[in-house]
Amino acid sequence: MPTGLRRYYGKGDLHFMTFSCYRRLPLLKSARARDVFVRELAKLRDELEFRLVGYVVMPEHVHLLVSEPEKGTPSALLQKLKRRVSWKLRKRGRSVQPRQMRLPFEEGTEPVRAFWQARFHDFNVYSEGKRIEKLNYMHENPLKRKLVRHPKEWPWSSWGFYAGAAKVLVQMDAGK
Secondary structure, three states: OOOOOOOOOOOOOEEEEEEEEHHHOOOOOOHHHHHHHHHHHHHHHHHHOOOEEEEEEOOOEEEEEEOOOOOOOHHHHHHHHHHHHHHHHHHHHOOOOHHHOOOOOOOOOOOOOOOEOOOOEEEEEOOHHHHHHHHHHHHHHHHHOOOOOOHHHOOOEOHHHHHOOOOOOOOOOOOO
């Protein structure tokens, strides 16, 4: 583990986790890729029994605001989520050599050897103020990147749930 990287589990805090695609490539740039991610996140929430309080899926990174799972740790949750998403997205782009899978949307001539960066950032959210701060940060992400003009135009976030939208991709578990 790199120097200075600490994970604090078992305190009952929410966890604001950020993780990136390999080399920050836009491997989640398609609507289909983001839809796959959200479906797998919802399935894993039911399996591991954690509360999903917020999320945003960007083209090259993801933010999650979750409770600690009943089964395992936030680290184990992310490991399973990353593995499932990369497997589902890569299975369409398999080449003759399975160790050097090509993604259907990869850039350049060399195959992408990984889908995700190995590490992730985890911040314990210990107060209602921090929970609101992190939710606002996530929901503003697509605006700051100029992907949309209003959060309602980016369905791959929890904004719609908190705004009372009739249709959302995944239900949130609001509150701490």
